[in-house]
């Protein structure tokens with residue numbers, strides 16, 4: 243019942259009705275109401291107080307400070323992420339999967355994030371075709387990526403490739419010609435669509451160059467979804483289960499409200515009117531930090547070191563010992579803790595549920611190790627007493643299934659995250675321009691100034 247009512251508010255077109263609007267037309271329809279909402283907020287509530295700014299915010303990474311506008315998703319500390327009000331389970335129920343598949347696909351998630359509506363099947367398929375049409379890499383990007391040393395981290399290569407695509411930015415060219423502010427969003431959308439469409443080919447080329455030099459890369463199939471094509475280009479297209487896992491992975495990593503380091507970086511850089519390619523490349527370099535997206539590679543590295551040290555007989559007791567060893571040596575346990583969440587990440591749970599449906603995954607030692615670690619790590623972290631959230635985040639689980647299916651090069655895992663995070667970051671770039679949001683410029687303070695201010699209050 244609840245889901246149906248959420249859906250009613252989200253979707254003006256019931257899913258069975260074969261609407262064939264383009265995503266641009268669907269967006270055009272919803273922009274005026276959002277612009278009016280922002281105008282109303284400015285006119286009527288500009289001076290309303292949303293919270294206090296405390297010294298702990300200024301020196302504590304702004305944790306918990308309500309200070310950003312972000313439309314597509316909101317994160318609840320206990321329930322986790324909702325995309326325009328829909329939980330992951332809601333999305334699994336209402337978003338169109340690939341033909342022959344069950345999992346959410348990137349196109350339907352992108353449509354939901356961007357327009358706030360659930361796309362019809364016809365709309366989803368036409369978006370897949372549009373992205374496939376735009377998906378080829380320009381020659382200069384191919385040459386650039388092929389010229390990079392294979393020892394360069396795949397995330398560095400991804401960020402470089404994305405930044406270099408600004409050579410073709412429609413927004414940058416239009417700005418140079420001279421356009422009105424009201425036209426910013428439409429050129430931004432054009433760049434975002436091209437970038438999203440090309441990410442699989444770019445990411446797959448990096449994979450091929452680093453791990454399978456010289457191997458041919460599949461051509462883009464215009465009848466396949468974005469991630470189906472990505473899987474093909476990686477060389478895993480014949481593995482239906484892995485392709486489905488990649489679809490789920492990429493859909494649920496797509497957005498995590500605005501304050502996470504990658505989304506926030508893209509928003510900040512975009513606020514200077516840097517084009518979407520430059521803005522998103524900056525986001526990728528934030529994602530490449532081990533406290534953020536790179537944690538998914540760190541989880542595998544940490545697990546393998548544990549396996550080496552413990553051997554094949556892994557018990558709860560010796561996992562506990564290894565956790566304490568990590569903590570006592572001053573390192574973090576990768577895949578655990580979170581800046582906002584205070585319970586197990588529903589993305590972690592969704593990936594675990596995927597494993598539950600496949601008996602062969604449940605027998606896999608790497609997947610079993612994730613589960614056994616989850617059995618004991620929260621209590622160890624609680625006893626350690628530092629982290630505010632002793633539970634797993636998505637990175638604790640995302641890599642082990644890839645590993646099982648033969649995508650074992652874990653330095654590549656954050657690249658897959660980088661293909662995904664574009665869904666939310668690019669959505670917000672379009673909205674920031676449609677709403678005319680200003681350049682970000684918070685006020686900073688020195689410690690002397692803080693002390694003076696504190697004494698005077």
Ligand SMILES: CC(=O)SCCNC(=O)CCNC(=O)[C@H](O)C(C)(C)COP(=O)(O)OP(=O)(O)OC[C@H]1O[C@@H](n2cnc3c(N)ncnc32)[C@H](O)[C@@H]1OP(=O)(O)O
Pocket residue numbers: 305532533534535537569573574575576577578579580581582628629630631635636637
């Ligand atoms: C997709 C994502 O980005 S999800 C996050 C992925 N990152 C990781 O999994 C890396 C491990 N986790 C962490 O480092 C942290 O939990 C973060 C970065 C995710 C969040 O950081 P914060 O919001 O600062 O966490 P919190 O307020 O709980 O930190 C308090 C203390 O606990 C420590 N702590 C937090 N998580 C952990 C952990 N997993 N292992 C050990 N210590 C931890 C912090 O380092 C901090 O220590 P300090 O007081 O000595 O500086």
Ligand SMILES: O=C([O-])CC(=O)C(=O)O
Pocket residue numbers: 495497498501502503504581582635
């Ligand atoms: O929300 C955060 O801070 C980190 C995270 O889980 C994400 O970006 O997906």
